[in-house]
Amino acid sequence: MSLRADAVLFDKDGTLFEFGATWNAWGHGALRHLSGDCDVALGALAAASRFDLARGEFLPDSPVVAGTNREAAECLAGALPHLVAEEVERYLTETGSEAPMVEAVPLMPLMAQLEALGLALGVMTNDAEIAARAHLRSAGIETAFRFIAGFDSGHGAKPDPAPLLAFADAMGLLPARVVMVGDSPHDLSAGRAAGMHTVAVLTGPIGASELAPLADVVLPDIGHLPAWLGAA
Known part of the structure; x- marks a missing residue:
């Protein structure tokens, strides 16, 4: 043949x-965690990562869709002054490794x-x-x-x-x-x-x-x- x-x-x-069935729910939970349950901080993280909070999904142009974990972490850390990119990257890797895959x-x-x-x-x-x-x-x-x-x-x-x-x-x-x-x-x-x-x-x-x-x-x-x- x-x-x-x-x-x-x-x-x-x-x-x-x-992608959506696996990562949208995880993404919302990760952003909520990183925001410390502060709605203002959550909005800033969602805007930076291009996550539509109303629809509960990453938009096609989100850096999370095709970028590296490091790029995603740097993007999120840049949205809030207290976040450290290395710590965010570690959190994304650890929690992402345990995400239920579809x-x-x-x-x-x-x-x-x-x-x-x-x-x-x-x-x-x-x-x-x-x-x-x-x-x-x-x-x-x-x-x-x-x-x-x-x-x-x-x-x-x-x-x-x-x-x-x-x-x-x-x-x-x-x-x-x-x-x-x-x-x-x-x-x-x-x-x-x-x-x-x-x-x-x-x-x-x-x-x-x-x-x-x-x-x-x-x-x-x-x-x-x-x-x-x-x-x-």
């Missing part, structure tokens, strides 16, 4: 896991199917690596991935293509034989810059119109990936 690629590199949040599709059978096709699998997220591993472990799929990297793993963060190229190098593959799958322009821009195929999915907060110019294809979710790769 001839496939479009030999490896697939996944983003995590909004790709393997539904799978975009049933992940264990999909990863088994992709592995059975002979594909090398990896994850590159702008979350912390420790949190990424905790989330993948909770879904029972950590061992399916031969490469797991966060923004703090030493390869850089998206949209820099460096961590994507590190995956290709670790797998011994040319970038042109790798597919980058993600839900944000950061994911897809990094994939394009690395010379990889780019697949957008709509399980994050960003719509198809913004993703399509950077993607070879826009899929509803990663469950459609095997057919696009040529497995059907």
